[in-house]
Amino acid sequence: MNNNVSNPAPADNEAILGILNNSEAMLKRIYLAYFPMVLQLVITNNGNEDDAKDIYQEAIIVLYNKVRAGNFELSSKLKTFIYSVCRRLWLKRLNQMSRYGGDIHDLQEYLPVEEDIANHEEKDIQFSKMAGALGLLGEPCKTIIEDFYIKDRSMQEICEKFGYTNADNAKTQKYKCLQRLKKLFFQQK
Amino acid sequence: MSDIELIAIVERYLNGEMNADERIRFEMLRRENVEVDNTVKEHQEFTSRLKQYGERLEFENLLNDIHNEIDVQALKDEFIHHPSLIVRLWRNHHSKISVAASIAIFAVLGTLFLTGYLKTQKQETDVINLKKEIAQVKHTNDVISKSINTLNTRSKVVAPSNYHGTGTAFAISSDGYLVTNFHVINGADSVFIQNADGTSAYHAKVISTDPANDIAVLKVTDASFKTFGALPYGFKKAKSDLGEDVYTYGYSKDDGFYSRGYISSGNGFKGDSVKYQLAMDVDFGNSGGPLLDAKGNVIAIISSKQAHTDGAYAIKSKYLFKAIQAISPDSLKSDKIILNSKSKFANLGRTQQLNKLQNYVFMVKVYN
Numbered sequence: 001m002n003n004n005v006s007n008p009a010p011a012d013n014e015a016i017l018g019i020l021n022n023s024e025a026m027l028k029r030i031y032l033a034y035f036p037m038v039l040q041l042v043i044t045n046n047g048n049e050d051d052a053k054d055i056y057q058e059a060i061i062v063l064y065n066k067v068r069a070g071n072f073e074l075s076s077k078l079k080t081f082i083y084s085v086c087r088r089l090w091l092k093r094l095n096q097m098s099r100y101g102g103d104i105h106d107l108q109e110y111l112p113v114e115e116d117i118a119n120h121e122e123k124d125i126q127f128s129k130m131a132g133a134l135g136l137l138g139e140p141c142k143t144i145i146e147d148f149y150i151k152d153r154s155m156q157e158i159c160e161k162f163g164y165t166n167a168d169n170a171k172t173q174k175y176k177c178l179q180r181l182k183k184l185f186f187q188q189k
Numbered sequence: 190m191s192d193i194e195l196i197a198i199v200e201r202y203l204n205g206e207m208n209a210d211e212r213i214r215f216e217m218l219r220r221e222n223v224e225v226d227n228t229v230k231e232h233q234e235f236t237s238r239l240k241q242y243g244e245r246l247e248f249e250n251l252l253n254d255i256h257n258e259i260d261v262q263a264l265k266d267e268f269i270h271h272p273s274l275i276v277r278l279w280r281n282h283h284s285k286i287s288v289a290a291s292i293a294i295f296a297v298l299g300t301l302f303l304t305g306y307l308k309t310q311k312q313e314t315d316v317i318n319l320k321k322e323i324a325q326v327k328h329t330n331d332v333i334s335k336s337i338n339t340l341n342t343r344s345k346v347v348a349p350s351n352y353h354g355t356g357t358a359f360a361i362s363s364d365g366y367l368v369t370n371f372h373v374i375n376g377a378d379s380v381f382i383q384n385a386d387g388t389s390a391y392h393a394k395v396i397s398t399d400p401a402n403d404i405a406v407l408k409v410t411d412a413s414f415k416t417f418g419a420l421p422y423g424f425k426k427a428k429s430d431l432g433e434d435v436y437t438y439g440y441s442k443d444d445g446f447y448s449r450g451y452i453s454s455g456n457g458f459k460g461d462s463v464k465y466q467l468a469m470d471v472d473f474g475n476s477g478g479p480l481l482d483a484k485g486n487v488i489a490i491i492s493s494k495q496a497h498t499d500g501a502y503a504i505k506s507k508y509l510f511k512a513i514q515a516i517s518p519d520s521l522k523s524d525k526i527i528l529n530s531k532s533k534f535a536n537l538g539r540t541q542q543l544n545k546l547q548n549y550v551f552m553v554k555v556y557n
Contacts, residue, residue, distance in 0.1 A: 126238060130242040150242070
């Protein structure tokens with residue numbers, strides 16, 4: 001069903017409020033409203049739809065982090081911001097793939113967003129380091145850590161899930177796992 | 190207190206599971222003990238990182254869910270509508286296409302070069318051959334008519350003469366006298382002589398001619414001319430023997446041309462006693478060249494060749510002596526020409542003889 005053409009963009013202040021309130025519905029509205037623009041940008045500049053998806057999602061993450069950190073100024077339009085971030089990210093990607101053969105074909109004006117992208121990249125590195133460390137951790141440690149620290153499950157639940165008879169044993173196991181995870185995390189480059 | 194116990198306490202503290210009493214005591218400990226304080230901060234930071242990681246992961250899943258609802262293909266078609274399939278192919282694969290195209294061009298050029306090159310070359314040789322043939326036919330005609338004019342009795346003998354009006358002459362004295370064939374200079378308005386490497390050319394005057402014996406004596410007339418230097422070869426008046434090893438040097442082409450053979454008959458064409466018959470390869474332009482024996486004595490002057498067979502005729506030196514004697518005294522500026530009878534390079538090898546000989550044998554250029 002092609003309903004993308006008729007996705008009116010939410011008003012900027014409305015959108016920001018939605019982001020701050022963690023509204024899934026607003027996220028969806030924003031996402032659907034601006035994806036076509038980014039897809040067009042990427043496709044007209046040597047990319048495909050998967051490239052567009054990757055950089056668009058990154059840009060949405062950048063936007064969310066910025067808004068939640070209270071750094072988003074309403075003076076700049078949401079659309080322009082998303083476009084600028086995507087443009088910057090795509091230029092970077094093109095350079096990495098050595099596919100960048102001169103100037104990018106622009107669809108609209110853009111803002112300097114280097115600082116936002118630098119912040120994002122810093123966070124991105126942390127994220128992939130954590131993913132790597134968790135990947136190396138192995139079971140059952142990984143699940144215990146995820147359940148307790150990320151999904152906020154109680155120790156009681158975890159005990160039952162893994163069949164620990166003694167809650168103290170489970171706790172000790174959890175701390176050991178956490179120690180190992182820290183070690184793995186900081187060992188990574 | 191082990192690390193694990195400490196972390197357990199820190200966690201209880203951070204999660205607000207401590208009672209007021211415990212809390213005050215722990216906060217005191219934290220202020221006193223930097224290590225404990227650091228552990229608290231570190232744990233707090235790390236767990237928040239873990240939390241952020243989880244949130245991001247969740248957020249990405251959410252984004253993917255939303256994305257999956259989009260009909261990307263339909264959207265894409267909208268944008269791709271303008272750039273055609275070919276343009277898109279070019280955008281995505283232009284480097285590969287370029288490489289393929291270069292290879293194709295090279296292959297085509299390579300094939301063209303290999304086949305075409307050989308073909309062109311063959312055509313070229315054909316053309317050259319043809320040109321030569323035409324020139325030769327023309328020459329033969331010229332020469333035959335000339336021979337008929339001058340030497341009626343020798344109508345079947347083709348005088349090897351002037352390729353583009355050139356022949357050969359050689360010095361007979363150091364002060365500028367040379368000898369060549371009469372047929373070389375016959376009818377000439379002016380005569381030039383030029384040495385082997387083309388570095389010096391002189392204007393020459395015909396001093397006397399002996400049409401019957403086909404001999405002409407020339408003299409360099411240029412003021413710049415001083416001397417040829419002492420001649421290395423001698424002149425042998427006596428008749429040479431059959432089978433004697435002989436050689437010549439002349440200008441049957443632009444460069445000097447050396448040929449050797451032997452005397453095959455004491456008489457020339459149809460018993461012509463003026464000439465020797467030679468078994469030797471000579472060509473147009475050799476006319477007027479010296480025929481030397483192995484010791485470096487001039488024994489004859491190359492004059493003509495047999496048509497259609499190998500073999501040449503050379504005028505015996507006796508007639509050269511006669512011709513010089515017959516020159517009327519008033520045409521000689523100085524005294525008589527005295528032909529040197531002693532060869533100076535009798536003991537030298539053939540190549541060394543030729544090295545010296547070259548300097549005394551000239552190309553004759555005739556202008557009508």
